[in-house]
Amino acid sequence: MASVEFRNVTKSFGEFTAVSDVSFDIGDGEFVCLLGPSGCGKTTSLRMIAGLETPTSGQILIGGEDVTHLHPKDRNIAMVFQDYALYPHMNLADNIAYPLKVRGEAVDKRHGRAKEVADVLKIGHLMDRLPSQISGGQQQRTSLARALVYPARTYLFDEPLSNLDAKLRLEARGFLNHLQRDMGMTAVYVTHDQAEAMALATRIAVMDQGKIVQYASPIEIYRRPATTFVANFVGNPPMNLVEVEASQGDGKLQLKAEGLVIAGLPMSDAIGKALSVSNKLTLGVRPEHLDIAEPGAANAISAPLFANENMGPESLVTIDRGEGARVTARIFTDDHLELDANVTLSFTAEHVHLFDSKGLRIPALGE
Amino acid sequence: MKLTFPALFGRIAFSALATIIGIIFALPLLWFIFAPFNARAELGLALPDPWTLSNFATVFGNSFAMQALWNSFIQAAGGVVLVASAATLAAYALSRSSIPGKGAVTYILLLFSSVVSGSAAMVPIFLIISSAGLMDTHLAVILTFAGGLLPTAMFILRDFIDGIPKSYEESAMVAGASPVQAFFDVALPVIRPGIVVIVVWSFVNIWGSFLIPFILLRSSANMPAAVAIYSFYSEAGTPVVTLLAAYSLIYSLPVVALYLFVSWKFGFRFFGGIKA
Numbered sequence: 001m002a003s004v005e006f007r008n009v010t011k012s013f014g015e016f017t018a019v020s021d022v023s024f025d026i027g028d029g030e031f032v033c034l035l036g037p038s039g040c041g042k043t044t045s046l047r048m049i050a051g052l053e054t055p056t057s058g059q060i061l062i063g064g065e066d067v068t069h070l071h072p073k074d075r076n077i078a079m080v081f082q083d084y085a086l087y088p089h090m091n092l093a094d095n096i097a098y099p100l101k102v103r104g105e106a107v108d109k110r111h112g113r114a115k116e117v118a119d120v121l122k123i124g125h126l127m128d129r130l131p132s133q134i135s136g137g138q139q140q141r142t143s144l145a146r147a148l149v150y151p152a153r154t155y156l157f158d159e160p161l162s163n164l165d166a167k168l169r170l171e172a173r174g175f176l177n178h179l180q181r182d183m184g185m186t187a188v189y190v191t192h193d194q195a196e197a198m199a200l201a202t203r204i205a206v207m208d209q210g211k212i213v214q215y216a217s218p219i220e221i222y223r224r225p226a227t228t229f230v231a232n233f234v235g236n237p238p239m240n241l242v243e244v245e246a247s248q249g250d251g252k253l254q255l256k257a258e259g260l261v262i263a264g265l266p267m268s269d270a271i272g273k274a275l276s277v278s279n280k281l282t283l284g285v286r287p288e289h290l291d292i293a294e295p296g297a298a299n300a301i302s303a304p305l306f307a308n309e310n311m312g313p314e315s316l317v318t319i320d321r322g323e324g325a326r327v328t329a330r331i332f333t334d335d336h337l338e339l340d341a342n343v344t345l346s347f348t349a350e351h352v353h354l355f356d357s358k359g360l361r362i363p364a365l366g367e
Numbered sequence: 368m369k370l371t372f373p374a375l376f377g378r379i380a381f382s383a384l385a386t387i388i389g390i391i392f393a394l395p396l397l398w399f400i401f402a403p404f405n406a407r408a409e410l411g412l413a414l415p416d417p418w419t420l421s422n423f424a425t426v427f428g429n430s431f432a433m434q435a436l437w438n439s440f441i442q443a444a445g446g447v448v449l450v451a452s453a454a455t456l457a458a459y460a461l462s463r464s465s466i467p468g469k470g471a472v473t474y475i476l477l478l479f480s481s482v483v484s485g486s487a488a489m490v491p492i493f494l495i496i497s498s499a500g501l502m503d504t505h506l507a508v509i510l511t512f513a514g515g516l517l518p519t520a521m522f523i524l525r526d527f528i529d530g531i532p533k534s535y536e537e538s539a540m541v542a543g544a545s546p547v548q549a550f551f552d553v554a555l556p557v558i559r560p561g562i563v564v565i566v567v568w569s570f571v572n573i574w575g576s577f578l579i580p581f582i583l584l585r586s587s588a589n590m591p592a593a594v595a596i597y598s599f600y601s602e603a604g605t606p607v608v609t610l611l612a613a614y615s616l617i618y619s620l621p622v623v624a625l626y627l628f629v630s631w632k633f634g635f636r637f638f639g640g641i642k643a
Binding site: 051083088103143150156 | 393534541542543544545548552
C-alpha cells in the first residue's frame, strides 16, 4: 500500500481543460472517493493515476515516487473498469490470473491464487466459464477479483458499480466496505453516486469543472458543505436551497423570501462580513431537518403542495414555490400523510446553512 | 386471415414473378452442377445421362491445369498472409494511436486503392514490376494484390477495431502487461473475427482474379487457375465445355470450403465481456 499525491496537476484535451491545477493527497490506507457530475474531471484524474493519461503539467506521486511519466505496467497498481473489460476469449481462471501471468508466475501457482480470490468473491465455481456465460453481478466480481489477485500499491475504481441493478449495487457496496476494513487498502474510487461515496470513503473529494471544491470526510461534507454546489450534490434528496434577502435587526439576522417566516437567527461576524458585500444570501436546509408545521409557525416556509411520495419508512413532501423552486422534506413516518393544499415546513435554527452571494459557506457560530 | 381478391391476386402475381426471377438465376448454377458430370455437356442445361467422372479424370490428367491450381493457392495464400498481417498492424495503429490526420490518411488510401489494382493502372504496374525485375514471379502477383487490397482491408479493420473498447488493452497494461503483450494477449484475439473477414475477402479476391496474373506472368508454369481456364480450347478455337465445366467446379471448391471452414471454426460471432 502506498500514498498518492497530486501536485498542481492540469490535463487539457485541446481547448478543453478536464483537470485544472489540482493538488491533493491520499494517505496510505485511505479510501478516497472522487465525486462529481459527469465531465467534472474525476475519471481523468483516476486515469492519470493509472498512467492511462499523462498530465499536461504537474506531478503525480505514488508512495513518494514521481510516476508522472511512468508506463501503467510499471506502476504496480490495480484498476477495476466501469465496463469490467474482461477478456472475452479467456475463461474466468485465465482472466483473474492474467496479472500474475504477465508477472511470470507458473500456471499452477497463478490458477491456485486466482481460485483463492474467486472463492472469497463466491465465483470460485465458475472458473471454467467465459465472461459471456455469467451474470452481470458475477462479471463485476470477476473484474474485482482480477484487481485483487496481486498485491498492488493502490487500487483504482472507475464507477465499478454503475452497471449493476439497484439491489446488486447495495450488496457490492457493502462488500467493498467490508474489504476496505479487512485489507486497509489505499483506494481511489470514482463515482457520481453520492450515496456510494458517503458509504465507502474515508474522505471525499467533490469535483466540479476540473477542480476540487471540497476535500473532507463524508460527515464533514454532509454537515458543513463548502459551497452550494456541494450542498446540492450530496444528500438524497439534496439540500434545499432558498435564495433570500438578508438584513440585520435587533442584533438578529432577518431573512426575506416568498412564503418564508424567520423569527430571527443569531448574528455572527462572518454573517456581517458577507452582508457587507451583498445582502443576497442562500438559505440551506436538508430535507431530513424539515417537519410539517401549522401555518404561521416561526422558522418555516410554506407553499402549495407539489408531491407527496410515500417511500415506506418515510415520505417525501415537496412544495412548489413557483418557477421550479421546490422544497422537499423527508418526514419519517410509515403512515400515509394527509396534507392540505398549502403546506408549511418548519426547521430549527441549528440546522440552517447559509451561503454568501458567491455560493460559499458562511461558517456558523462556533465553526 | 381473409384476403380480399385484389390482395390475393397481388400476392400470386408477386410470387410468380419472384419464382421466374429465381429460376433465371438458378439455371446457370444448375448447369454448373450438372455439366461437370456429363460426358457430352454442352452450353444447354441437361441432366447427365449417365453420370460420369470422366471429365474430372481428364482434368486431373492435365498437369498444366493442376499446376495452375497450385499456383493460384500460392498466390492467394501469400497475398492473404501479407494483407491480413499488414492490415491488422496498420489498422490497430490507426485506430489506437493519436496520429493527427489519421482519418484523412485512411480515406485517401481507400480512394487510391481502387486505382492500384484496377485496370487503369495496368501500364504503370507493369513498368514497376518489370523494372523491379519481378516479372513472371509469384511475388509480383502477391505484391500487386497486397498493394491493391491493403487500403480497403485497413479501412474495414480500422472500423472494426474502433468499435472495440480500449479498456481491454488498458486493463491489461494496468495489470502489468507491456503494449506488445496487451496486443497479442488481449487485443488480437478480440480483433480476430475482423481479421477472419479480411482473410476470406482477400482470398476470394486474389483467387478469382484474372487480369493481373495474366499480365504479370509469362511462363505457363506460373499461371494461376483463372488464366488456365483459358487453355481448355480445342485446336479449332472452340471451348471444350466438358473440361471447362469440371475444372470450374474444382476451381470454385476452395472458396466454398474456406467459407464453410471459417463459419464452422470461428463463426462471425462476438463473445461479449464488456458491459455496456
